[in-house]
Amino acid sequence: MSKRDRLSGNEAVAAAIRQINPDVVAAFPITPSTEIPQYISSFKADGLIDTEFITVESEHSAMSACIGASAAGVRAMTATSSAGMALMYELLYVAASDRLPIVMAAVNRALSGPININADHSDSMGARDSGWIQIYSENAQEAYDNMLMAHRIAEHPDVMLPVMICQDGFITSHAVQNIVTEDDAFAKAFIGEYRPEKYLLNPQESLGVGPYSVSVYYMEIKRQQFEAMNSARRVIADVSAEFTARTGRAYAMFESYRMEGAELAVLLMSSSAGTGKVAVDALRERGVKAGLVKLRVFRPFPAAELAGAFPGVKALGIMDKSDGFSGCGGPLGAEVRAALYGKADGIRTIDYIYGLGGRDVRVEDFYEIFDELARMAGGAEAPDCRYHGVRE
Amino acid sequence: MIEIRWHGRGGQGAKTAALLLADVAFSTGMYVQGFPEYGPERMGAPITAYNRLDDKPIRVHSNIYFPDIVVLVDESLAESVDVTAGLKSNGSVIVNTTQRPEKVREMFADCESAVYAIDARDISLRCIGRNLPNTPLLAVVVRTAGIMEEKAFLDNMEESFAHKFSAKPEVVAGNMNAIREAWRGAILL
Numbered sequence: 137m138s139k140r141d142r143l144s145g146n147e148a149v150a151a152a153i154r155q156i157n158p159d160v161v162a163a164f165p166i167t168p169s170t171e172i173p174q175y176i177s178s179f180k181a182d183g184l185i186d187t188e189f190i191t192v193e194s195e196h197s198a199m200s201a202c203i204g205a206s207a208a209g210v211r212a213m214t215a216t217s218s219a220g221m222a223l224m225y226e227l228l229y230v231a232a233s234d235r236l237p238i239v240m241a242a243v244n245r246a247l248s249g250p251i252n253i254n255a256d257h258s259d260s261m262g263a264r265d266s267g268w269i270q271i272y273s274e275n276a277q278e279a280y281d282n283m284l285m286a287h288r289i290a291e292h293p294d295v296m297l298p299v300m301i302c303q304d305g306f307i308t309s310h311a312v313q314n315i316v317t318e319d320d321a322f323a324k325a326f327i328g329e330y331r332p333e334k335y336l337l338n339p340q341e342s343l344g345v346g347p348y349s350v351s352v353y354y355m356e357i358k359r360q361q362f363e364a365m366n367s368a369r370r371v372i373a374d375v376s377a378e379f380t381a382r383t384g385r386a387y388a389m390f391e392s393y394r395m396e397g398a399e400l401a402v403l404l405m406s407s408s409a410g411t412g413k414v415a416v417d418a419l420r421e422r423g424v425k426a427g428l429v430k431l432r433v434f435r436p437f438p439a440a441e442l443a444g445a446f447p448g449v450k451a452l453g454i455m456d457k458s459d460g461f462s463g464c465g466g467p468l469g470a471e472v473r474a475a476l477y478g479k480a481d482g483i484r485t486i487d488y489i490y491g492l493g494g495r496d497v498r499v500e501d502f503y504e505i506f507d508e509l510a511r512m513a514g515g516a517e518a519p520d521c522r523y524h525g526v527r528e
Numbered sequence: 529m530i531e532i533r534w535h536g537r538g539g540q541g542a543k544t545a546a547l548l549l550a551d552v553a554f555s556t557g558m559y560v561q562g563f564p565e566y567g568p569e570r571m572g573a574p575i576t577a578y579n580r581l582d583d584k585p586i587r588v589h590s591n592i593y594f595p596d597i598v599v600l601v602d603e604s605l606a607e608s609v610d611v612t613a614g615l616k617s618n619g620s621v622i623v624n625t626t627q628r629p630e631k632v633r634e635m636f637a638d639c640e641s642a643v644y645a646i647d648a649r650d651i652s653l654r655c656i657g658r659n660l661p662n663t664p665l666l667a668v669v670v671r672t673a674g675i676m677e678e679k680a681f682l683d684n685m686e687e688s689f690a691h692k693f694s695a696k697p698e699v700v701a702g703n704m705n706a707i708r709e710a711w712r713g714a715i716l717l
Contacts, residue, residue, distance in 0.1 A: 312560065312563065313562075
């Protein structure tokens with residue numbers, strides 16, 4: 137039986153973690169994800185979970201402890217944000233290359249400087265090449281659902297990669313909103329038991345984890361990671377389809393919203409996609425052929441599918457909640473354009489850097505963006521990239 | 529959709545009030561949002577919290593610029609913050625104030641919307657014994673927004689207080705008196 141409830145994004149993720157009942161959680165507090173380990177600590181004190189909860193002295197140690205636990209053969213989880221994730225960067229690569237299916241609750245927050253506690257995607261975008269699967273959530277419901285799916289994806293024998301489930305700091309993490317939670321029996325059955333094929337504490341089979349690799353082996357390890365990330369496409373699709381069939385809540389690599397007949401479209405991730413949908417509905421009422429694509433899975437990147445997602449679109453705004461400082465746009469802009477190149481040529485694109493450091497993103501922002509897209513569709517000049525919602 | 533903006537000072541509980549209101553509206557079957565806007569977190573600094581309440585799912589995730597109701601938890605904020613910015617002309621301002629009605633009306637001389645005054649401090653001091661303005665203000669907001677009828681609201685709050693104060697049931701009566709008095713005590717200026 138599912139239950140109608142109202143939870144913040146952090147509460148929703150904590151509710152999922154209680155149902156997952158991971159063997160080990162190692163975490164260090166950082167705003168805005170701090171509440172997640174706080175709830176886990178309470179669950180443990182109240183006897184609701186039998187997790188080993190390790191309070192460490194830094195995020196570097198949190199991820200190190202997760203790596204040790206996961207290598208030993210158990211489910212390990214953490215939660216972090218911003219500078220905390222940045223302090224983990226070195227270990228994120230270790231977790232992925234050691235093929236450890238660790239799951240992280242990532243609550244997206246800007247990186248310094250200037251120091252700022254609010255949402256943007258700079259932290260997880262800094263980890264985009266670390267080999268982690270990255271799944272982004274629009275609201276508390278999606279953060280909860282994605283968390284219930286995370287272990288099934290991470291632990292699949294063809295994948296064996298760590299997964300981060302991202303939600304926007306404060307905008308989602310601290311906003312109480314309606315949500316449907318699944319009962320414990322359903323959640324536990326869906327997630328299943330973790331039975332690793334190989335693990336460090338198996339007395340029957342000795343194993344080395346994380347040894348030095350000379351040049352004659354290193355590249356083969358990377359080739360296997362590449363293969364695992366590609367296999368993750370199928371596994372994410374299968375797990376999402378099964379979740380959708382059992383709950384009625386639709387999940388895929390991305391969501392196409394009112395893209396039928398769309399001539400103007402935006403592509404973005406996480407909370408602002410909800411605001412964008414409200415704008416698209418209003419624009420459709422006025423006869424503007426507007427549509428929206430919300431990217432859910434950024435790693436692996438669904439390039440082939442995205443190339444076919446914009447039939448009939450004349451102008452596309454790609455919206456980056458982080459600036460990669462390439463001087464020509466953010467990471468989404470670069471990757472989406474690469475996906476379209478040679479396969480969906482003729483769509484005019486513009487990359488918007490928006491919503492940095494919690495800059496509020498209003499329905500009116502989308503009206504301004506769709507106005508510019510309409511001018512571009514009509515042949516007007518436009519830059520390849522510009523900041524939107526900034527005072528200048 | 530009803531959009532509500534709370535103005536308070538850090539430590540006064542405007543965020544808690546927004547979360548309480550979300551709870552009350554949720555219990556009637558509504559879709560809700562309750563969220564704070566975080567700036568520098570300091571006791572006494574101006575803070576804003578928001579509610580959206582609707583009978584259908586809410587997808588917008590921005591702050592509120594055109595509220596139906598503005599709640600002023602601390603009337604001194606009216607001097608430094610444009611608290612009625614964007615308030616709909618058929619909307620309402622609810623002010624927690626110790627001032628005389630004509631003085632409050634003067635503060636909002638340019639405001640076309642309805643202005644309600646309530647001395648939530650006095651009510652909470654008399655009924656609860658401490659300055660906890662949220663509880664009386666919540667009653668005024670629920671009534672002004674038309675979220676619930678009086679009896680349903682009182683029953684709902686009694687149940688919620690009984691749960692919240694299960695370790696000290698003696699405070700339930702005071703809290704109930706505070707919301708009962710506030711429900712009828714707001715003055716439309």
